[in-house]
Amino acid sequence: MTFSVPSSLEAQLDELATHYPVKRSASLMFLHALQEHFGHITDEAIEWTARKLGLQPINVLELVTFYPMFRREKLGRTHVKVCRTLSCALAGSGELREHFCKKLGLDPHAHAPQTTPDGKFTVEFVECLADCGNAPVVLLNDDLLPKVSTAQADEIIAKGKGL
Amino acid sequence: MPEQHKLILKHADSPGYTPDIECYVRHGGYEALKKALGTAPRELPDGKKLSAQEVVREDVKASGLRGRGGAGFSAGLKWSFVDRRSGKPIYLICNADESEPGTFKDRQIIHKDPHQLVEGMIISCWANDVKLAYIYIRGEMPHGARLLEKALAEARAKNFLGKNILGTGYDLEIYVHRGAGAYICGEETGLIESLEGKRAYPRIKPPYFPAVLGLYMCPTIVNNVETLCHVKHIVTMGPAEYAKLGTPNNTGTRIVSLSGDVQKPGYFEIEVGKVTLGQLIFDANFGGGLKPGRSLKAIIPGGSSSKVLKAGEVFKLNRKGADGQMTKVDVPLLDLPYDFDSLQGAGTMSGSGAIIVMDDSRSMVDTLANLSEFYAHESCGQCTPCREGSLWMAKGLHRLAHGDGRKQDVEYLSHIAQNIQGRTICAFGEAAAWPVLSFVKKFKDEFVARGEADEAAKSAGPSRELKLAASPNPH
Ligand SMILES: Cc1cc2nc3c(=O)[nH]c(=O)nc-3n(C[C@H](O)[C@H](O)[C@H](O)COP(=O)(O)O)c2cc1C
Ligand code: SF4
Ligand code: FES
Numbered sequence: 001m002t003f004s005v006p007s008s009l010e011a012q013l014d015e016l017a018t019h020y021p022v023k024r025s026a027s028l029m030f031l032h033a034l035q036e037h038f039g040h041i042t043d044e045a046i047e048w049t050a051r052k053l054g055l056q057p058i059n060v061l062e063l064v065t066f067y068p069m070f071r072r073e074k075l076g077r078t079h080v081k082v083c084r085t086l087s088c089a090l091a092g093s094g095e096l097r098e099h100f101c102k103k104l105g106l107d108p109h110a111h112a113p114q115t116t117p118d119g120k121f122t123v124e125f126v127e128c129l130a131d132c133g134n135a136p137v138v139l140l141n142d143d144l145l146p147k148v149s150t151a152q153a154d155e156i157i158a159k160g161k162g163l
Numbered sequence: 164m165p166e167q168h169k170l171i172l173k174h175a176d177s178p179g180y181t182p183d184i185e186c187y188v189r190h191g192g193y194e195a196l197k198k199a200l201g202t203a204p205r206e207l208p209d210g211k212k213l214s215a216q217e218v219v220r221e222d223v224k225a226s227g228l229r230g231r232g233g234a235g236f237s238a239g240l241k242w243s244f245v246d247r248r249s250g251k252p253i254y255l256i257c258n259a260d261e262s263e264p265g266t267f268k269d270r271q272i273i274h275k276d277p278h279q280l281v282e283g284m285i286i287s288c289w290a291n292d293v294k295l296a297y298i299y300i301r302g303e304m305p306h307g308a309r310l311l312e313k314a315l316a317e318a319r320a321k322n323f324l325g326k327n328i329l330g331t332g333y334d335l336e337i338y339v340h341r342g343a344g345a346y347i348c349g350e351e352t353g354l355i356e357s358l359e360g361k362r363a364y365p366r367i368k369p370p371y372f373p374a375v376l377g378l379y380m381c382p383t384i385v386n387n388v389e390t391l392c393h394v395k396h397i398v399t400m401g402p403a404e405y406a407k408l409g410t411p412n413n414t415g416t417r418i419v420s421l422s423g424d425v426q427k428p429g430y431f432e433i434e435v436g437k438v439t440l441g442q443l444i445f446d447a448n449f450g451g452g453l454k455p456g457r458s459l460k461a462i463i464p465g466g467s468s469s470k471v472l473k474a475g476e477v478f479k480l481n482r483k484g485a486d487g488q489m490t491k492v493d494v495p496l497l498d499l500p501y502d503f504d505s506l507q508g509a510g511t512m513s514g515s516g517a518i519i520v521m522d523d524s525r526s527m528v529d530t531l532a533n534l535s536e537f538y539a540h541e542s543c544g545q546c547t548p549c550r551e552g553s554l555w556m557a558k559g560l561h562r563l564a565h566g567d568g569r570k571q572d573v574e575y576l577s578h579i580a581q582n583i584q585g586r587t588i589c590a591f592g593e594a595a596a597w598p599v600l601s602f603v604k605k606f607k608d609e610f611v612a613r614g615e616a617d618e619a620a621k622s623a624g625p626s627r628e629l630k631l632a633a634s635p636n637p638h
Contacts, residue, residue, distance in 0.1 A: 019338040021295070022379060024360035032302070032341055053360070066362040067343035069302045081303075085264045086467060087422035087519055089533050127346060127537055128264040128467075129303055132422035132517070133429045142305045 003044035023053045040071045076115045076122035078160030081139040084125040087132035096136050099150045103157055165438045170416045171392050172432045175275035184317035187278035193323055195398045199286045200331050219290040226402040227414035232387030233515050235503040244374035251381040255293040259300040259388050260349035264467035265517030268418035269388035273307040277314035283391035288335050295336050299354050302343040311339045346541035350589050351385040364545050365589035410436035413502035423520035426451035441497025457522035465514025467534050468594030470601035478509040527606040528613050532560035538595035546587040552579045553595045568614040576603050
């Protein structure tokens with residue numbers, strides 16, 4: 001597959017770069033937009049970003065490896081981020097993540113992101129999502145779900161399987 | 164019974180209140196901006212003349228406003244440190260990274276009343292001669308980022324933002340910048356590096372104080388979302404009236420995030436210092452008490468980085484008597500007024516205003532193990548004591564929490580923590596060390612008992628299977 005950024009996206013990114021007196025500042029915003037479009041960050045996306053912003057590819061790669069939200073590998077269509085941190089843990093987020101993993105045939109003890117072989121789900125633990133009053137919290141793709149029960153987890157799984 | 168005092172969240176949760184500019188303007192929005200822009204220059208008794216902008220800066224100082232992001236530093240004083248003689252542009256950054264565990268207050272403002280933040284920012288920018296500003300919002304709030312972008316576009320369309328704002332000749336642009344999941348971007352110099360398109364490695368201070376050498380090595384103001392919202396209300400009310408809210412040196416209101424083992428977790432806006440920790444946890448107006456049959460064990464009073472408080476503790480606080488003399492008085496934990504100075508007096512901090520409550524069903528070993536994992540994961544890795552120490556503490560606590568502890572783990576953990584604090588580039592080092600130091604000191608028996616039990620079990624039989632889960636950190 002050849003790498004190509006649609007012209008509308010490129011125009012949007014060119015505009016974004018004008019928000020900063022120094023173009024390099026736009027790199028995080030570029031990576032967000034490219035990840036949204038392509039699903040993950042490929043070598044080509046890194047090189048493209050570097051070229052656009054007048055950087056070396058390493059300047060972009062070091063961001064991708066530093067910031068947890070950027071991914072080098074393809075993610076599941078349904079991306080489940082369960083909050084691991086204290087308030088959610090007190091409300092049972094550990095058990096909730098285990099439930100997701102077991103139901104999806106993933107290793108319930110592995111901490112890092114895991115994707116199901118059919119590419120439908122990625123499950124991972126993330127740190128405090130800033131909604132601790134609604135613990136346990138799940139970020140489902142872009143949507144924050146409060147007080148998630150195991151029954152709700154089953155619904156998410158059922159829905160995700162159909163996608 | 165004390166009640167909430169809603170200044171920042173006055174409208175946010177009212178039925179029918181929406182985040183668009185029409186609704187905001189209907190509720191008196193952008194009147195404070197107009198008032199600020201129309202401020203008259205002031206002549207001081209000594210003949211010194213203050214420009215309109217200087218008047219607003221002085222008012223913010225006089226209001227006593229303290230930063231709501233964590234450190235509680237005077238906002239007016241911070242603004243006064245800005246290097247205005249360098250000839251370089253001055254930048255302002257709104258810290259909307261909201262990532263201190265336990266904190267969920269800025270989220271309410273961003274999602275429900277984004278224009279309040281935008282108005283507070285425009286006023287603050289104008290008062291500080293800022294022409295370009297950014298809102299740095301954490302990556303995990305994509306909807307919040309879109310709401311803010313929409314709010315900025317609406318403000319631009321109404322000429323509250325952009326070129327020649329309301330005909331005053333003042334130009335300002337504000338852009339939204341998204342983080343990407345790293346806690347350290349909340350630290351202001353890490354945030355600045357991140358906004359420059361780099362890894363969020365905090366800068367060493369001195370020399371890199373943002374007020375002098377900030378974004379692009381220019382003078383920069385970094386303020387929290389809630390802090391910037393307060394500026395709007397200081398302009399509306401006037402500093403004297405504003406300072407009547409709260410208590411001396413702890414003025415105004417603040418939004419408290421309450422979570423953990425309470426009946427009604429949630430956010431509550433209070434006058435600073437007018438409500439006690441006990442009231443926040445137990446009153447029906449606030450947390451509504453603990454779960455049935457439970458008793459209080461511990462309170463984390465100001466975000467996960469603050470030192471833990473133990474049920475039953477009594478603190479010696481300075482109090483001004485009727486004669487104006489300072490005396491030391493005994494204040495039990497639950498009677499601590501929730502404000503900056505009282506919590507500091509109790510050896511901890513009110514930090515980001517986030518209270519996490521633990522009842523007697525909780526193991527302090529497991530609780531601390533959870534927190535340490537956070538710090539091990541989030542250390543940026545620049546300083547050896549923080550990078551290695553946070554990982555060692557997490558590994559040690561993981562062992563202790565999973566049946567492989569040792570009696571001397573308490574000493575081991577405090578030893579590491581002591582060797583982190585004060586030896587790092589940024590305050591993350593303290594943030595990682597303080598929970599460990601305070602938990603291990605105040606709940607020492609529990610940590611020792613766990614270690615002893617594990618050792619006894621091990622010596623009883625070598626075949627005992629250890630139930631160690633995967634290493635806590637993928638680092
Ligand atoms: C490790 C660390 C994390 C921080 N995280 C945040 C944060 O998420 N949000 C925030 O407003 N301030 C955070 N701060 C405090 C900022 O460095 C800075 O003091 C604050 O944004 C200043 O704003 P204020 O004076 O209005 O409080 C953090 C500090 C440290 C050391
Ligand atoms: S103290 Fe920790 S987080 Fe702060 S700069 Fe050093 S390594 Fe990074
Ligand atoms: S601890 Fe889970 S949202 Fe804060």
